[in-house]
Amino acid sequence: MAGPRPGQKTVLITGCTPGGIGHALCLEFHSKGVHVIATARNPAVLSEMAALGMSTLALDVTSTESIKTCHDEVSNLTGGKLDILVNNAGRTHTHPATDIDLDDVRETFETNVFGVMAMCAAFSDLLIEAKGLIINIASLAAITPYVFGSVYCATKGAVVSYSRTLRTELKPFGVRVMVAMTGTVRSQIASKTHRTLPAGSIYQRVKEIFEKRLTFSQNNATVRSEDYARKLVANALKPEWPLVLRSWFGRPDWFWAGGWAGKVWFATWFGEWLLDSVMYRMIGMNQLERVLREEQRQKKLK
Template sequence: MTQKIALVTGAARGIGLATAKLFLREGWKVAMVDRDQAELEQVAVGLEGTKAFTCDVSVPKAVDQLFKDVLEHFGQIDALVNNAGVADFGPIEDTDFSRWRTVMETNLDGVFLMTQAATPALKETKGAVVNIASISGLRASTLRVAYGTSKAAVIHLTKQHAAELGEYGIRANCVCPGPVRTKLAMAVHSPEIIAAYHDAIPLNRYGSEAEIGEVIVFLCSEKASYVTGQIIASDGGFESTGVGLPALRD
């Protein structure tokens, strides 16, 4: 059986890097993509079965060149994981159009461009797309007018992908991570914020990057061969609880 190839964006750190490592564990080869060339090349050292590709997914010409390079090296693409994203939080009144577009260009435009460019290759392999949105795309919260809106759009874009590409055997699903214990989150979340998240999450903790990655890899695998158009919150139950439940626990 031909070895499968996954293309993972935002692979230099966090969920993307964890996902790439999990694909390797499952015997896949991985095209690791990020716009941070230095960090990407550093983390890819020693990861046998990977190749690093530098690309800004919001730039159409760069995306087109990326797929030429990936296909030249690997010959096929069996799974696309659209993980690259930017987080810019701030009040609505302070979010000027430039900040809005910066978020949309990567979080939404990038997903559109990457999936469109990947479609011919995915038709050949009857492959899978997994878009990474966020719990912020499922429920509104303060300071996330651009970020949350971009992720809500990714959720619907996933359904469009599933509806249109299914006839070619291409599956498309979306993973919505809840609070994840990344280095960035731990650096910017105060003890008060961490405690508040724990109170609001039924599992009473943050998730790990690998826990999100496990869901992503599953959705790309043959084990999920009849799963498409689905939005899966990997969030410890955060989205399910609505409001007010922490006070009712006891």
């Protein structure tokens, strides 16, 4: 496996299976002359990227042993430095809060939250050596009431809070932390519709709303992963600027992109009531209200 050229920047990206954001980021960083270290649980799916000259490694962000092995391989490959770490690996979770299975919830937190924490801790030495940058892929779900996504929202909210504190802790060491507030982006992972409502769910009466919600991110102002990656990489490679000028000229602390990102950012200035109201109607919860009212009317007629 060929390593980076002398002086060439390096980036490690998690969750790079073709068809998603991670894969698009690999191609975009590579096009900008950065040596990419692409990772996936099964590195065989990364053969296309290996053929382009990228380094490819096996990595399961939920496994301490896998993370340690990857760290040692990266350290040997780069000479003990890492310029950019992109925590992209993630898991969808669309289920009503009243229908969750806690073992399933734990799996989502293992990937979306604990995996991010473990990667930052494990690779901190390489990032400090390079005075590097951590990019944590969060979501607009962290600040919106994304109906039937309470677990996913909770994981992304945790990533946002964790990243803010991590930024402060690593600042003395010259390591930056960027949070990517990601809107709707085309992704094969987000297109999967394997979840179903349990038979006794209180939402069975409007199961069509739940089924529509499963692919909401792929059918509402969705942007191409390539376009999202282009914007993120351009921001990640900007030069360093003082804090007050960072959002306009340098690498920002907060990166907003993807479908709805601009509108959600704007809405945050008006208070949470606006986002609550918009999401409630957009998903169709007012339809559930009508169904429940009709049920009550029918009961009174009996």
